[in-house]
Every structure is written in structure tokens, then in C-alpha cells.
Amino acid sequence: MTFExxxxxxxxxxxxFSAVMMLLQRNPVNSALFLILNFFCLGGxxxxxxxxxxxxxxxxVYAGAIMVLFLFVxxxxxxxxxxxxxxxxxMRMYLGIxxxxxxxxxxxxxxxxxxxxxxxxxxxxxxxxxxVEFIGKVLFTKFLFPFEITSxxxxxxxxxxxxxxxxxxxx
Amino acid sequence: xxxxxxxxxxxxxxxxxxxxHYLLLSAFLFSCGVLGVVVRRNAIIVFMSIELMLNAxxxxxxxxxxxxxxxxxxxxxxxxxxxxxxxAAVGLAIIISLFRNKQTVNIDELNILKW
Amino acid sequence: MEFFSPTDLLGxxxxxxxxxxxxxxxxxxxxxxxxxxxxxxxxxxxxxxxxGCSIYTFPxxxxxxxxxxxxxxxxxxxxxxxxxxxxxxxxxxKPYLEREQYHYGEYYVLILxxxxxxxxxxxxxxxxxxxxxxEMMSVSFYVxxxxxxxxxxxxxxxxxxxxxxxxxxxxxxYGIALIYGTTGTTNLLRIVTMYPQPxxxxxxxxxxxxxxxxxxxxxxxxxxxxxxxxxxxxxxxxVTAFMSTGGKAAAFSVFLMTFSVPMSMRDExxxxxxxxxxxxxxxxxxxxxxxxxxxxRMLAYSSIAHAGYMIIGIASATPMGQQxxxxxxxxxxxxNLGAFGIIAMMEKENGGNLNYEDYAGLGKRKPALAALLxxxxxxxxxxxxxxxxxxxxxxxxxAVQSHMTWLAIFGVITSLFSxxxxxxIIVYMYFxxxxxxxxxxxxxxxxxxVILCGAGIVLFGIVPSLIFDLMxxxx
Numbered sequence: 071m072t073f074e075x076x077x078x079x080x081x082x083x084x085x086x087f088s089a090v091m092m093l094l095q096r097n098p099v100n101s102a103l104f105l106i107l108n109f110f111c112l113g114g115x116x117x118x119x120x121x122x123x124x125x126x127x128x129x130x131v132y133a134g135a136i137m138v139l140f141l142f143v144x145x146x147x148x149x150x151x152x153x154x155x156x157x158x159x160x161m162r163m164y165l166g167i168x169x170x171x172x173x174x175x176x177x178x179x180x181x182x183x184x185x186x187x188x189x190x191x192x193x194x195x196x197x198x199x200x201x202v203e204f205i206g207k208v209l210f211t212k213f214l215f216p217f218e219i220t221s222x223x224x225x226x227x228x229x230x231x232x233x234x235x236x237x238x239x240x241x
Numbered sequence: 242x243x244x245x246x247x248x249x250x251x252x253x254x255x256x257x258x259x260x261x262h263y264l265l266l267s268a269f270l271f272s273c274g275v276l277g278v279v280v281r282r283n284a285i286i287v288f289m290s291i292e293l294m295l296n297a298x299x300x301x302x303x304x305x306x307x308x309x310x311x312x313x314x315x316x317x318x319x320x321x322x323x324x325x326x327x328x329a330a331v332g333l334a335i336i337i338s339l340f341r342n343k344q345t346v347n348i349d350e351l352n353i354l355k356w
Numbered sequence: 357m358e359f360f361s362p363t364d365l366l367g368x369x370x371x372x373x374x375x376x377x378x379x380x381x382x383x384x385x386x387x388x389x390x391x392x393x394x395x396x397x398x399x400x401x402x403x404x405x406x407x408g409c410s411i412y413t414f415p416x417x418x419x420x421x422x423x424x425x426x427x428x429x430x431x432x433x434x435x436x437x438x439x440x441x442x443x444x445x446x447x448x449x450k451p452y453l454e455r456e457q458y459h460y461g462e463y464y465v466l467i468l469x470x471x472x473x474x475x476x477x478x479x480x481x482x483x484x485x486x487x488x489x490x491e492m493m494s495v496s497f498y499v500x501x502x503x504x505x506x507x508x509x510x511x512x513x514x515x516x517x518x519x520x521x522x523x524x525x526x527x528x529x530y531g532i533a534l535i536y537g538t539t540g541t542t543n544l545l546r547i548v549t550m551y552p553q554p555x556x557x558x559x560x561x562x563x564x565x566x567x568x569x570x571x572x573x574x575x576x577x578x579x580x581x582x583x584x585x586x587x588x589x590x591x592x593x594x595v596t597a598f599m600s601t602g603g604k605a606a607a608f609s610v611f612l613m614t615f616s617v618p619m620s621m622r623d624e625x626x627x628x629x630x631x632x633x634x635x636x637x638x639x640x641x642x643x644x645x646x647x648x649x650x651x652x653r654m655l656a657y658s659s660i661a662h663a664g665y666m667i668i669g670i671a672s673a674t675p676m677g678q679q680x681x682x683x684x685x686x687x688x689x690x691x692n693l694g695a696f697g698i699i700a701m702m703e704k705e706n707g708g709n710l711n712y713e714d715y716a717g718l719g720k721r722k723p724a725l726a727a728l729l730x731x732x733x734x735x736x737x738x739x740x741x742x743x744x745x746x747x748x749x750x751x752x753x754x755a756v757q758s759h760m761t762w763l764a765i766f767g768v769i770t771s772l773f774s775x776x777x778x779x780x781i782i783v784y785m786y787f788x789x790x791x792x793x794x795x796x797x798x799x800x801x802x803x804x805x806v807i808l809c810g811a812g813i814v815l816f817g818i819v820p821s822l823i824f825d826l827m828x829x830x831x
Binding site for chain 3: 214
């Protein structure tokens with residue numbers, strides 16, 4: 071096993087482990103911490119794909135901002151030791167497991183056997199494509215319009231968060 | 242710096258972790274997310290499972306983009322990140338406003354409306 | 357290096373106008389005290405400007421921003437529809453929110469921002485813009501559904517909508533990723549030129565399947581409809597009016613546009629899947645509609661059934677079906693806006709006065725209101741001469757044209773079911789004695805909007821060529 075393979079498989083292993091652990095934890099704080107571990111490993115996987123900038127932004131946005139927000143809310147609502155958050159194993163749970171396993175098997179089957187064999191190696195252009203320079207160029211030319219629109223999306227989120235979570239609106 | 246980057250790329254040509262492996266991993270993570278949404282009853286954990294689903298998709302997108310040599314995949318990942326951030330802000334605000342009125346985040350206890 | 361051209365700016369002018377006015381409205385709201393009324397006027401002006409831009413770009417037939425946006429024709433037609441819906445829903449909202457003492461400027465800003473998402477959906481020529489449009493619209497809707505922060509029903513409605521909506525987004529996005537992976541592009545115009553080769557790839561087909569789940573959720577088709585009754589019932593009535601008309605129309609505009617790509621193959625399997633989806637929605641929507649006692653909830657189930665009727669048009673994959681959907685959306689939007697406008701006027705604090713019994717004797721107490729509501733119910737049932745009839749006729753005819761006669765017959769039978777619960781409200785209004793003698797106030801703005809909606813369905817029902825002539829240049 072070469073160095074790259076070793077890196078990939080160990081990262082993949084930790085990713086799978088942390089995803090499963092996130093599902094199994096009863097305490098939301100532990101779940102959130104496992105999810106953060108998962109996101110760090112995904113960042114590592116982006117590096118193996120030569121997507122350096124994405125990897126960095128991914129860590130910054132997900133682990134640094136979104137998950138911190140989650141943890142903050144969990145702490146704010148003091149959910150850590152809430153007895154009422156009992157899970158219950160009903161019909162719905164088994165249906166859910168059956169549905170997810172079915173989906174998984176189907177997806178694995180499709181991916182495992184039907185990807186064109188030409189995709190066994192990264193495109194030669196990929197090293198260039200992960201750089202800030204390249205991404206900046208594309209973002210401000212071809213993808214200018216969606217990029218600008220995302221600013222409105224964030225505006226919606228700001229207004230929404232303030233409107234919903236503020237204690238009292240002073241008329 | 243640039244020389245090292247190219248070297249990494251050329252070495253990977255030799256070892257070849259195929260696209261399939263990334264996609265299989267992504268499919269597994271996606272299914273974990275779906276399972277979490279369907280099975281867990283804590284709204285915050287359900288929401289975290291949704292984040293996991295989105296990240297699984299991101300992994301597929303980056304892998305597809307880098308194997309195809311096309312920028313769209315990476316761009317879409319950026320937009321997904323923005324969407325995830327916006328959803329996180331709004332979703333957590335909704336959870337807080339619900340918690341203020343009901344002191345619970347368990348979706349099974351949401352029963353004012355017939356679910 | 358050139359970032360964009362004047363055509364790009366002109367092509368996206370409705371979106372730019374909405375964005376500009378939403379920012380102005382936000383600033384007015386931030387810097388003036390008690391400015392909700394002012395924000396209302398600014399937003400209304402913004403919508404009128406955007407309507408002007410859309411009409412101006414109608415004759416153009418181009419794409420903007422390196423094939424991200426469609427300009428003119430299809431995009432303009434639907435943009436005008438969404439903008440009118442947004443305007444009418446604001447007219448319904450203003451008196452309602454003032455009465456409930458929740459009248460804040462942010463409401464109108466969010467309506468404008470949601471409308472940006474809708475306009476993007478109708479103009480998307482790329483799956484990326486479609487995705488962002490859906491998110492703009494949905495995130496605004498999540499907030500609007502939870503707008504009554506102090507009310508538990510509103511909170512619950514928002515949380516359910518949010519969790520299921522974000523879940524559906526995951527599927528939609530995975531579908532987009534697979535289609536991108538198998539074709540190397542997200543541009544609808546370029547994907548279609550690659551056919552039939554990718555369509556033999558199972559991965560590609562799964563991609564479309566996952567996208568179908570995402571869209572099925574947004575248009576509220578069975579089996580992705582679980583959220584609809586709860587969300588529609590719990591959200592503030594003007595928000596429900598906006599979601600059930602604008603949200604549905606926008607989702608259908610992008611559904612139709614996106615699925616015209618795989619449907620260009622006229623693949624039997626895909627047509628069958630869509631037909632089954634349509635049949636299930638018509639059956640279950642109307643079936644559960646029968647047993648409802650709450651009008652908002654009844655209209656929610658009716659909206660599921662109507663999604664079924666419109667999916668017939670996509671399943672048939674003929675120009676007649678597409679025109680049928682567009683016409684149906686216009687008539688459905690006007691009808692539902694009118695019906696929700698009446699419900700908003702009748703509603704009392706804390707969700708009172710929403711049941712069938714509360715409408716007993718309305719024919720004597722408020723004859724004009726009762727007559728209008730009866731008209732809307734006739735139009736939803738599909739009784740001539742109202743617009744709903746023409747729309748249904750076109751959709752069923754398109755199914756027959758595509759050799760799916762069973763679907764048309766099924767549609768007619770389920771429509772007969774629905775007669776029961778639509779006409780029941782009329783029975784209550786005209787043939788039962790009033791139990792409730794509280795005075796009903798009719799705010800002028802809402803009442804005028806309802807009258808406009810009523811006039812619209814009569815006009816388009818009698819002279820449908822007004823819309824069909826326009827559509828000849830689109831499809």
C-alpha cells in the first residue's frame with residue numbers, strides 16, 4: 071500500500087466511523103463533536119483530490135462556523151442532560167432503517183459497478199483547479215450570477231434569524 | 242510550492258485511487274444522513290444528519306469535478322456551503338423560537354398540528 | 357476581461373429590480389420608526405418595476421450570464437405570474453397582520469426575497485441557478501411560516517417545513533451531483549444535446565430520480581406530501597396563500613423546465629413514473645380532503661390533488677400538456693389567493709373561525725363574500741365557465757393525446773370525489789342557519805384583491821385565448 075492509499079483509506083475509515091458514531095450518540099453534544107471529526111476528515115479527503123482551497127473553506131465554514139453554531143445552540147438550550155429526549159424504537163424506526171439500507175445498497179451497487187473505467191485517475195488539470203487563483207477566476211466570470219445571488223441568500227438568513235430568534239420586536 | 246503540487250498529482254496518477262472509492266464513501270455517508278433523519282427524534286440531531294447528507298454530496302461533487310477536470314463541481318460545492326450556512330442560521334433560529342414556547346426539541350412532541 | 361454584458365443586466369433586470377427594492381425596503385425598515393406601512397409601499401413599487409422589466413424582456417429569446425439564465429418568453433411569463441401573486445398576497449397580508457398586531461416591515465422584505473428565488477426558478481437554464489432559486493424561496497418560506505413567533509402552531513409549522521425541506525434539498529442536490537458526474541455539465545441546454553448516450557447510464561437515471569424526489573417535495577406530490585397539511589394549517593394565513601400559490605407555481609415552472617430535458621427522450625419508464633405520481637396525488641389528496649373540517653387543511657389536501665392534475669401535463673410531455681400546466685397555474689393561483697383572502701378576512705384571533713360550521717349562513721350575512729367563495733370553489737372543482745375548467749380540460753386532453761387515457765379517466769373520477777368537499781362549503785353557506793353572529797369586518801384592500809381574483813378566473817374562463825395566445829410564442 072502506498073502512502074496515498076494509506077492516507078485515503080485511513081481518512082475514509084475515520085469518516086465512516088465518526089458518521090456512525092454521530093448517529094448512535096444519545097447526547098447531542100457528543101453527536102456534534104463526532105460530526106466535527108467527520109468534517110475534518112472530509113477536508114483531508116478534499117486534499118487528496120487536489121482541492122486545497124475547497125478543503126480550507128470547508129474546514130472554516132463547517133467546522134469553524136456551522137458546527138460552532140450548533141454547539142452554541144445546544145448549550146444555550148441546555149439540551150445535554152435532557153431526560154425527555156428519549157428515543158423510541160417504533161415501527162417508524164424499522165421502516166427508516168429498511169429504507170436507508172435499501173437506498174445504501176442501491177447506491178453502492180450503482181457506484182460499484184457502473185462508473186466508467188476511464189475515471190481511475192484525477193484529471194491532469196486537477197492540480198491547477200484546486201488553487202485560489204483558478205477558483206477566483208471562474209467564480210467571477212462564469213459563475214458570477216449565482217455568486218452574487220448567494221449574497222441575497224445570506225441576507226434572507228440574517229433577516230430570518232433575527233426575526234425568529236430575537237426576544238421581542240420593539241414596535 | 243507549485244513543483245510539489247504537480248509532484249503530488251503525478252504520484253497519484255501512479256497509485257490511482259479510483260473515482261468509485263470516493264463515490265462509495267459518499268453514498269455511505271449520504272445513507273447515514275438519511276438514516277439519522279428518519280430515525281432520530283431530536284430536532285438538532287436530525288438537522289446535523291441533514292448536514293451530513295449535504296457533505297456527502299459535496300464529496301461526490303468535488304470528486305466528479307476533479308476527475309472530469311471541470312470547475313462546475315467545485316463551484317457547486319461553494320454554493321452548497323452558502324446554502325448550508327443559511328439553513329443553519331434559519332433552522333437553529335426556528336428551533337430556538339420553538340423551544341421558547343414549548344421547552345422541547347423532540348419532534349414526536351410536536352402535536353398541536355396532526356403530524 | 358469582461359465580467360458581464362448589457363444583455364446580461366437587461367436579462368436579469370426583474371431579479372435586479374427586486375433585489376434593489378428589497379434592500380431599499382430593508383433600509384427604510386431599519387432607519388424609520390413605525391415604518392411597516394412605508395415598507396409595504398416600497399415593496400409594492402418594487403414589484404411593479406419588476407413586472408415592467410419582465411414585460412419588457414418578454415420578446416427577447418436569449419440567455420444571460422454564460423447560459424445561467426433564460427431571458428424572455430417562458431421566464432417572463434412565469435415571472436409576471438409570480439410577481440402578481442406576491443403583490444396580491446401582500447394585499448391580503450397587510451390588513452391581516454395589522455389585525456394580529458404582527459405588522460413588521462421584515463414580512464414584505466422576505467416576500468420580495470422569496471420572489472427573487474421564484475423568478476430565478478422560472479429563468480433557470482442551469483441546475484445551479486435552479487438549486488439556488490429553490491433555496492432562496494424555501495429559506496424565506498421557512499422564516500415566513502414561523503413568522504408568528506409567539507404562536508406554537510406557527511413554530512411547529514416552521515420546524516416541520518424546515519426539516520423536511522432541507523431533507524428534500526439533500527436528495528435534489530445528490531441528483532444534481534449524479535447528473536453532473538455523468539454528463540460533465542449542469543447546464544440544461546447542454547445536457548439535452550448529449551442525449552441519448554447518458555440516458556443509458558443507470559447513474560444518470562438515478563440522478564433524475566433523486567431530482568424528482570426533490571421536486572416532488574416542493575410541488576407537494578404524493579408520496580412527498582406529509583408536510584403540506586401541517587405547514588399550511590400552522591402558517592399565518594397570508595403566508596399559506598403565498599406558499600400554496602407562488603411556491604407551487606415556481607416549483608412547477610422549474611419542474612417543467614428541468615424535466616423537459618429527460619422527457620425529450622419520451623422514455624416510457626419515466627412517463628409511467630410521473631403518471632403514477634400524478635394518479636397517487638389526485639387520489640390521496642382528494643380522499644383525505646373529504647374528511648377535513650378545517651378550511652385551511654382542506655385547501656392543503658386540495659393543493660396536493662391539484663399538484664397531481666398538473667403533473668399529468670409533465671407526464672404527457674406534449675406542448676398541450678405544458679400549456680395546460682401554465683394555464684392551470686394561473687387559474688389555480690388566482691383561485692387559491694381569492695379563497696385564502698376570504699379565509700384571512702373571516703379568521704378570528706388564535707386560529708378561530710376556520711371550520712365549515714363557522715361559514716354557516718354566510719350567504720345571508722355577507723352575500724358578496726359568499727358568492728365569491730362559491731365561485732372559487734366551483735373553479736377548483738372544475739365547473740365551467742370558470743378558469744379551473746379550461747385548465748383541467750387541457751391537462752386531461754394532453755393525457756389522452758399521449759395515450760394515457762386511463763390517467764385522464766382517473767383524473768375525472770377523482771375530480772368527482774372532490775366535488776363533495778368543495779361544494780359542502782357552499783351548502784353550509786347557503787342552506788344552513790348562522791350560529792355565529794359576530795360582525796365580519798371586510799378590509800377594503802383584501803376585499804378588492806379577492807374581487808380581482810374572482811374577475812380573473814371569470815375572464816380567463818370565458819376568454820382563455822388571452823393566455824393561450826401568449827403561450828404560442830413560448831412553448
